[in-house]
Amino acid sequence: MATVVKGMPSERGSSTGFFPASDIDTGVIPIRTSGRGMLQVAVDEARRSAALQAPIKTRVEHLNFYYGEFKALKDLNMEIREKQVTALIGPSGCGKSTFLRCFNRMHDLTPACRYEGNITLLPENMDLVSQAIDPIEVRMRIGMVFQKPNPFPKSVFENVAYGLRIRGVRSHIRLREEVEKALRGSALWDEVKDRLSSSALSLSGGQQQRLCIARALATNPEILLFDEPTSALDPIATARIEELIAALREQVTVLIVTHNMQQAARVSDYTAFMYLGELIEFDETSKIFTNPGRKATEDYITGRYG
């Protein structure tokens, strides 16, 4: 809610000074103050335009998705802004993970699945779900982190270097640099710098998850997808990952699926609420969690859905 000091001169609208001249004779100080402070109006405007300034990274248009006969996603339309965190929330089975997985073509191997409509990656207008686009190309640019940490049964170093090697990086010096950068980016470097050659499986769950984030970061993706990245972690590891997501916003666009409503409220700039394969409401996170526009959203986030 806005805070304006009551009685500030700027609040008095048309009167010329703090005390209108007509009242000075009797010494009556008028007590009525009204109108929005000019300062507050300016601040609100600035905030609104900053959010709108973020360019659009991806445009989802009339996206339908079918598992065989079953239509899992129904005519989704939304715009995802660059270097902002967008959260997808909704009850189990609402299609939020299915939607997330469309972004890096994780469904391609599912038999009888079908995409309709498009997910356009800007600025080059690449349609991520077009069959003409190689899924490997898509995954180079859009990384994903899963619910359970899934490091390769290799050393810490090799886990992060894997994507780079696939991309053809051979120089050991370059690999070391990039691995360090990715590990620093995922806030793991200080904890693993002395054990880069030990098995990734020897790390704790939270560390493994951050390793997976480093692995995704190493190839310098434009978008990072998180599918409930903290649901298998304790509160401390969760807090670290959330911090990390907030920091990642500086360099990548983030899409995150989460069942933890508070987490969505904490880490995201925009929130989309999905239900039964439809996008019910998509708005700024602060709006969704304090004053959602749709009743269904309200019921879900307040725990009335059921």
Add this chain to the structure above:
Amino acid sequence: MSTEGLSHHISSRYNEDLERLRSSVLEMGGLVERQLSQAIGGITEPDVKVMLRVAQEELRVNQLERSIDEDCSRILATRGPAASDLRLIITILKTITDLERIGDEGEKVAAIAARLAARERPNNRYRELRNLGELVIAMVHDTLDAFARYDTTLALQVLRRDRTVDEEYEAIHRQNITFMMEDPRSIGRALDVMWVVRALERIGDHAKNICEYLIYLVHGKDVRHTKLEEIEKELQSPRA
């Protein structure tokens, strides 16, 4: 949004918590309202026993304020309320502060009424104070009604009435300045009257604040520091 919405939580204990909180606020409001009407009654019909009761009820009001505060922080900590539930908790936290202040002002009025009773009384027996007092009591009463029924139309009415209170305040103020200039011996009494009028005017402001919180609770719109005409216009645009 309606009050019935409160009964649909998956967790029935959460429902009960919120419902109990709401009724505590109404209980506190009821106490404050009674305290206020006794205090104002005391100006024209001074009664020392009644004045003492006002002071005692103040203790109960303070107690309620603390326990409601505690319940709110417990719900915030354990339930992480969102949307309308969050707005309810915020509204309650703010409302009880204003209610408690109304209680304080009421106590102040009672104390001055006791003092005025000891002085020579003017011919009109403080009729202007009585009028303003009744206006303010009605505002507090309707504010609580509006809160109980989530009735923002009534809340808007209360907001409108605050203007009348402010005009009354300024009129009595001028009148008393005239009295004081005419007869310096009346200064003591006139100042006391001014204290009462000031307290009543503040009570009107607190009632107005609560009505603004209520509009926030029901419509999710922050209408503080907004012109009345703008609030009315804003509330006409329906919620999606």
